[in-house]
Each structure stands twice: as structure tokens, then as C-alpha cells.
Amino acid sequence: xxxxxxxxxxxxxxxxxxxxxxxxxxDGASISNLLERxxxxxxxxxxxxxxxxxxxxxxxxxxxxxxxxxxxxLADWVIAHGWGNHWASFAxxxxxxxxxxxxxxxxxxxxGPDGKPMLFRYYDPRVLRIFLPTxxxxxxxxxxxxxxxxxxxxxxxxxxxxxxxxAGELQRSARPIxxxxx
Numbered sequence: 001x002x003x004x005x006x007x008x009x010x011x012x013x014x015x016x017x018x019x020x021x022x023x024x025x026x027d028g029a030s031i032s033n034l035l036e037r038x039x040x041x042x043x044x045x046x047x048x049x050x051x052x053x054x055x056x057x058x059x060x061x062x063x064x065x066x067x068x069x070x071x072x073x074l075a076d077w078v079i080a081h082g083w084g085n086h087w088a089s090f091a092x093x094x095x096x097x098x099x100x101x102x103x104x105x106x107x108x109x110x111x112g113p114d115g116k117p118m119l120f121r122y123y124d125p126r127v128l129r130i131f132l133p134t135x136x137x138x139x140x141x142x143x144x145x146x147x148x149x150x151x152x153x154x155x156x157x158x159x160x161x162x163x164x165x166x167a168g169e170l171q172r173s174a175r176p177i178x179x180x181x182x
Contacts (some may be wrong), residue, residue, distance in 0.1 A: 004158075005179030010079050013160055013175060023091045023100055024078050025049070025123035029162045030063040030087050037077070038066065044074050047101045048093045049108065049123065063123045065104060067097045074086045084180075086155025089125045092135055103145035104124060125152035129161050138168045139169030 004009070014022045019180060028034045031045040038046050050052065054062060060074040063093050068075040082088050093100050110120040121127045122143070144150075149164040164171045 002145075003081055003179050004082070006177050006180075007076060007080050009178040010083060010160065011070060011075070013162070013177075014068075014092060016092070017094075018090050019094045019096060021096070021100075022070070022075075023067045023081075023093065023097065024068055024075075024088045025104070026064045026066055026078070026082075026088045027086070027124055028059075028063060028120070029084065030124075031082070033073065034064065035060060037074075044072070045097045047097065049101070049104055051105060051108070055087060060167065063121075064135075065091075065101050081178075083153055086125050086153070089123050089128045090151040091152065092149045093147045095146045099146050099152060103147070106145075107143065125149070128152045129154065132163050132170060133172060139163045140168045140170050 014020075026034060031037075041097060044066050046064050048059065049063040049065055052060070057094065061158055066074070066078075068078065076086060091100060091104070104123075107122055109118060111118045112118050128150060132140070132143065132150070144165055152161050152163075153159075154161050154174055158177055160175045161176055162173045162175060
């Protein structure tokens with residue numbers, strides 16, 4: 001669990017501009033009782049990133065898009081407990097949850113060399129930080145859509161990777177997180 005100094009540093013990194021909306025892309029496979037937490041929290045807006053009606057056991061491990069409010073108990077819990085444990089990547093946008101949700105759901109399926117569909121776990125920070133630097137301009141534009149930036153933990157919890165783009169050219173910066181040893 002992160003201390004207050006690291007929690008504050010990550011919040012400053014995520015909430016930069018007043019109009020920014022921060023969304024957590026939560027990996028239900030990495031977080032026990034995620035649905036219970038989401039349904040029990042003080043009304044966060046959230047949507048499952050998988051299509052269709054899911055069986056309860058699949059719903060428990062599915063990825064979810066959750067709008068975080070800067071000073072909410074849920075934001076503190078996700079950041080303090082999840083950072084460094086590959087629970088989530090974060091998307092920063094200036095549009096509503098539905099717009100981001102519709103876009104991200106288009107990214108769920110990719111096709112392997114044999115043409116077979118596979119689930120693309122872009123919401124896992126370990127996948128996101130490796131995948132984005134391999135993208136060409138068209139893929140960057142497709143990946144970002146309405147999202148201004150993605151934030152993911154680095155290889156160590158002591159650094160955050162911020163991904164943005166300008167006309168499809170990926171911009172990546174690594175930021176040390178105060179209060180966490182690298």
C-alpha cells in the first residue's frame with residue numbers, strides 16, 4: 001500500500017487540468033471482489049469493458065472502466081492498493097465515461113497470425129507499456145481515440161509512464177513517483 005506522499009504525487013500526475021476526467025481501467029482478474037467494491041462504493045460510474053451479458057464468474061474477472069473523482073475513497077483505494085500490483089492503467093480524457101467506454105470496447109479483440117481472435121489485455125499496465133511503443137501512427141490514433149493520455153506503472157512502482165500523442169506520434173515520459181523507492 002502506498003503512503004500519502006506517493007498517493008498525492010500520483011493524483012497530481014493524473015489530474016492535471018481542471019477539465020480532466022480520470023478513468024481507471026481495472027483488471028478484475030487482478031483484484032479480488034472488485035464488483036463488490038464497485039457496487040458498494042458511493043456511486044462511481046463504471047462499465048464493463050467486455051461485450052454482452054456475462055456469466056457471474058466471468059463478470060468477476062472482467063475489466064471495468066471506472067470514473068474516478070480525485071478525492072474519493074475509491075480513487076484513494078485504487079491508487080494506494082493497486083499501484084505496483086498491476087491492477088489498472090489510467091486514461092485521462094475530457095469526455096464522458098460513455099464516450100471513453102464505447103471507444104475502449106473497440107480495442108478488446110485482436111487477431112493472431114493465424115487469424116483467430118484473441119482478447120487484448122491493453123488495460124493491464126504490463127501490456128500497455130510494452131505495446132504502445134510498438135505502434136505506428138495509425139495504430140496510435142486508433143488506440144487513443146478520445147483519450148488524451150494513458151498512465152501506467154513502470155517496471156517498478158517507483159515510476160509512472162505517461163503516454164500521449166501528437167498527430168499519431170507517440171510521446172512517452174517516465175516520471176519518478178515521490179515516496180516510492182525505484
